[in-house]
Amino acid sequence: RASNLDDLLQVVESKLDAKLLQAPGSVSIDAFANSCKLPTSQLWFCSYGTPLSLRFADADYVRLQFAHSGAGRTFIGNTPVSITATQCCVSPADATIEFAEQFQQIVWRVDSTVLTRKLGALLGFPIVQKLNFENVLALNNQRAGGLSAILNCILLHLAKSNPQTRDFVLEELEQALDRKS
DSSP: OEEEHHHHHHHHHHHSOEEEEEOOSSSEEEEEEEEEEOSSEEEEEEEOSSOEEEEEOOOSEEEEEEEEESOEEEEETTEEEEEOSSEEEEEESSEEEEEOTTOEEEEEEEEHHHHHHHHHHHHTSOOOSOOOOOSEEETTSHHHHHHHHHHHHHHHHHHHOOHHHHHHHHHHHHHHHHHHO
C-alpha cells in the first residue's frame, strides 16, 4: 500500500522490479497491491488509483494481465496491447504498463522454464526453443473462457479458504490453470 509518491516509488522498485516512468501530479495517492505465491507461479492484484506508467525489467517469466476494472495498456517493444474486460495481454517480463486512473488488474506471472517444461511433458519431448505467445488473448474464445473461469475459482478460493486446506487446493487449481494456458 502506498499513499504518497515516495512510498509508491520504493514499493515499485523493491517489490515489482520496475521503474516509475510517469508519475501522478498529486502527492496524495491511493495505491495498493496484493500477491499470492502459488506452487509454480504468482498472482498479483494491482490498483494505483491514478494514471501512471511502469517499466518492468527483463526477467524469465510470462505475464497474463486481466482487467478487474477499467482499462490499461501494455507496450511490448513499441506495440501497444489493450487490457480490457474482453481481452487480456500476454507479455514477457520486459514491458511497459500504462495504468489509467480506474484501471485495476489481476496478473498471473508464470516462470518461463516451468511453462517450457510442462509443454515438453505434454508433447513427450524436450522443448529447446524459447516459447513465444500471441500478445492478445480475446476472452470470448472457448479456451480463454476456461482460463478465466479457473482464475476466478482460484481468486474465490483465496478469499474464502482456510489456511490448512489452501495450499493443496491452490496446487490443483494452478495445475488446471496451466493446462488452459
